[in-house]
Amino acid sequence: MAETSGDRGFREGAVAVVPMAVAVFGFGLSYGVLARAAGMGGVAPVVMSATTFAGSAQFAAASVLQAGGAAATAALSALMLNARYLPIGVTVAPWLEGGFWSRLLHAHLTVDESWVIAAEGTGRWNPRVLLAAGMGLWIAWILGTLGGVLFGNVIGDPARLGLDAAFPALFLALLMPQLRTRERVTEVAGLRIGAPPPAIAALIGAAIALVLTPFTPAGVPIVAAGAACVIGLRRRR
Template sequence: MRMREGWRGGFAVGVGLAAGSFALAVSFGAFAVQHGWPPWLAVLASVVTFSGSAQFALATALDGGAGAVTAVASATLINLRFVPMGAATARYLHGGALRRALEGQAVVDGSWVAAQRDEGTTDRPKLFGATLVQWPAWIAGTACGALLVPSTDVARAWGLDMVFPAFFALLLLDTVRSRPGCLPHAALAGVLAGAACLVVPPGVALLTAALAAAPAVLRPPRREGPA
């Protein structure tokens, strides 16, 4: 019963996340093609990567004259956020190495946040359900943007340039709402990222926000009292 509820909850959450993912993917597809990518390559990037921040970082770096190694490195740095997320989810994955690697592909930002239970565990079916809805929407949105290639004026008129930051802002607000104790870490992350933007590129500055988790990571585990 609980598993069925998890899948239903995942699909329900995934529909809302998929709407945002579709809009963001349209902006990525248009952005990539406007900066020299063939449409098929933009769609392929969404099929195999499924990470808006990394894909935008890759396209921006290549357009700015960076070499392939530098562009891939910048995208990899941004996706390092999946390391702690994956580590926290690893114990809920099933099967051998290949199956666990495949199940691990469901760890994407919106799905991972939605699948976190109040007691600190992960709702595995909800994680999978939410991602299964989002992934096709991400690919379809990229294809629409890459093939229709809306102009910069159209993208701004429809607010496509604001979809990406708004998406992450909503995730942050939802986390703080459900877990008020995360507010100090969220505030510290914002200060660190904002200060870093003054001296390093935004993509790298975003990574410095992860330092806000250091106090929680370094805090000694709480000892259980006697039974």
């Protein structure tokens, strides 16, 4: 039987995500260890990884709880860090397939890494690549969390493995081709949305985040950087 474009996209996403999934598994170990130390028990961290699937937000929430902060504060920190998914969702929404449940699944599996892997460099996103990459990352994150919860005493500090450097390096390698493209146009709800060249948007966002990081709570720099990029969008006829 001939391979369809959907099957090919799913296979490409599954292959492309492997290096990133390895790094995500390592971060899952770190999160499992931290969450257990924060008093979240053994079940809650794994359930949170399966249902929330947001590494930075989960780390922030666990850190707040470990420091003795309230659950509401932990939830607010996680929400602020996840606010970046609003513009990500806007860009990928026109390319999602199927009805409500299919789109809900794609939305749940849309994270920074799967979003970048699925980008085709022309303002388009391949939903099958997105699905495969997101599933690979989701499984790796859950298994890593489970490993950290169960074997944290044996593993020790996962940071000594150097995955804290490998993860951003891999993400940057995936992102670089997108930064070389010119102005993008995405259609959302019948409107053609244009944005500055990705490299310029990335530099502006990075500058804003760096300036705000020393003076604002966790999550605020990311929200501000994302907001600046969203404000830069302009409608086209």
